[in-house]
Amino acid sequence: MTGHTDPPPACPPAADPTATAIEDATEALAEADHRGLRHAQRPDPLRMQDTAAALARTGLGDAAVHVGAVVTELTEDGPEAAVERWTDAHLFLLTVASL
Numbered sequence: 259m260t261g262h263t264d265p266p267p268a269c270p271p272a273a274d275p276t277a278t279a280i281e282d283a284t285e286a287l288a289e290a291d292h293r294g295l296r297h298a299q300r301p302d303p304l305r306m307q308d309t310a311a312a313l314a315r316t317g318l319g320d321a322a323v324h325v326g327a328v329v330t331e332l333t334e335d336g337p338e339a340a341v342e343r344w345t346d347a348h349l350f351l352l353t354v355a356s357l
Contacts, residue, residue, distance in 0.1 A: 276316045277355075283309035283325050284351045287344060290328075295337035295344065303329045324350045 286309045290302045306329045314322035324347035331340035 275312075276318065279309065279312040279316045279318065280321070280351055280355050283313055283321065284348070284355065287325070287328065287348050287351070290332075291344065291348075295332060295340050303333055318354065321347075321350060321354055 283306070286302070286305045290306065293302065306325055310322040310325040310329070313319075313325060324343070327343045328340055328347050331343045
């Protein structure tokens with residue numbers, strides 16, 4: 259034996275907060291869509307608000323505004339009014355994610 263040991267395992271790379279915020283917001287919108295905006299449970303708007311805040315913290319203010327608009331429409335004007343805002347937000351996030 260030469261006393262040689264294997265190097266310690268590498269630490270996993272730190273998660274990119276911007277990519278995480280985009281992914282979380284996209285998943286929150288997808289979950290609301292999967293359940294149906296008419297059947298959105300109380301956690302859905304709260305989760306979307308949280309993801310909008312995370313987007314804003316990472317510098318994606320426009321994306322945060324789009325997601326926040328879904329919450330506003332959903333809670334103030336109802337699910338039918340939120341459909342257009344949901345579509346806008348989802349397409350915006352998909353575009354941002356592809357850049």
